[in-house]
Amino acid sequence: MTRAAAGGGAGSRNGAIVSIERLSKIYRLGGGEVRALDAVSLAIPEGEFVAIMGASGSGKSTLLNILGCLDRPTEGAYYLGGEDVSKLGDNALSMRRCRFLGFVFQSYNLIPQLTVLENIEIPLFYQGLLPRACRERSRVLAERVGLADRLDHRPTELSGGQQQRVAVARALANDPLVILADEPTGNLDSRTGEEIMDLILGLHRQGKTIILVTHDAKVATHAQRIIRLADGIIIADERREEGPDVVA
């Protein structure tokens, strides 16, 4: 029902699936004001692979939290799938995360007491899918990321690269509008990091919208578009015409 309200899931504003307008996030600390984000505007069309770069303190985490519906902006608007979600309450935001967003974290963030399959099922469970359907879908997803033989393993029995594959499968479980990846290769060695990037590029090729946050320039070069943040404002927004397949 929420998907319908958002315009059939592919709803957009000015052709953008994610669109922010003069977005600010202000923290009040001990009397002073810190503008983590200062009137940032950005539009990401469907199917784009965007990398957001910036040093720590540049506001990229804040932006990611807001884009991920985990936080609300102080000012400005955020259109996700054409719907302004910047003023929604906690439950409504949970619902948007549940339906439209997929997360991949730096530290995988799998739940240790659950198996691979059960971890992938979590978003489906909160969507209210029947257990049988959950099981089937998570099995398909696990196969898609190449973990068909690890279905009943616990995260602790997997390598870092395998854990991140589970996390990618989990991010795909609800067939999200946008996948948000926060330093997905940060904890991996360069070779496994490349494998995960290949997986993410593969998703991009299948038409997924991907927002990747990183401070690693090498990782960012995979993206079609690189946005650089510093002190809460966008200082650069470049499109790479040569495409994502060229490795710098």
Add this chain to the structure above:
Amino acid sequence: MWLHRVLRTVRLGSKSLMLHKLRSSLTVLGIVFGVSSVIAMLSIGEGARWEQEQEIKRLGSDNIILRSVKPPEDRSMNVANEQVIEYGLKYDDLAQIRQTVPTVRGGVPARITRQEARFGETAIDARIVGTSPEFLKAVNASLDAGRFLAPLDDEEPVCVIGATIKGKLFPVEDPLGRDIQIGMDFFRIIGVMSVGGGATGAGSGVAAEDRNRDVYLPLGTMINTQGDVLIRRSSGSMEAERVELHQVIVNVSDVAQVEPSANSIRHILSRNHAKQDYEVVVPLELLRQAERTQRIFQIVLGSIAAISLLVGGIGIMNIMLASVTERTREIGIRRALGARRQDIVVQFLVETIVLSTSGGLFGLFLGISIPLLVQHMAGMRTIVTLTSLLLSFCISVSVGLIFGIYPARRAAALDPIEALRHE
């Protein structure tokens, strides 16, 4: 679908609890003991109640029992004087009660002595009761074989024996028609009483008599053969006493009239007797008194159970709070993946309820075995009722619910961003 969700949450909760088996099992001990003491309390209470009911039924709740009691001040005197002491209820008392108390329907007199009953080589100590045919009905007893005393038996040498006497003197043969010897006289057995009337005693405030060792004679026969003066020889001294009636069971027409009638009877007897050489036993009053005692007993046990459930609940809450802190990151992950606050509340609440309910189930088994043990060791009757099992199960679920709310709300209130960052 809703059910699937709950089942899945329950499964998930059990899984998380099983990660810390020792911690979880230590945590539920309080609930285990709380629930088992609730069940034990209720079943012991129920057993005591049942036992009292049986005894009251045996004494008859519409009966008033008058007994002769040797007045205390005479006891030391008579040994030295060696004279016949006279005390107790008189035939005249019974006659007067019958005439003046209109609610009294009948009075069953009884003379009681202790003597040996003998058949052939075998002998048994028996209580010899001389009484009237109405006795059977007054004490709600029944017969196994033959018949009870009839009006025409008066002054005839016949008797009715109790079950223990029959077992001892006539283990195989049919006692009916046989003669047993009591003192110097022989009495023909015309009936055998059914088993019952054994006072198990413990835990109950009402003392009923053991009727299995009784031999019943017609009152007239007893007076003719034994006279009014009873002589008891014991270790060199001799005691002689004259008692007309040892016991009178007064039957009242209506249970509501028992207490007023008892008061009238007390009044009559106190006028007729200078000394307190009788007692008036009202089963109904004893029942009330027993109920009061039992209520105190239940309040004590109930508070013990309540305290241990409270302590158990606090223990559970403590562990769940620790668990919430430990699993902050999991909460953050779940929130990021779309869990609403209430999903987190439900998850932790279900986990707490699973914990307390499993404690409740263990308590249930322990609670069923404690009364069995008590029954075996202390000889107290216990009755485990379905109600008590259901009640204690509900209590354990609600302890989980009550003490789970706070930790669950704490978990749900966590900021997802903070929780994700938590190490």
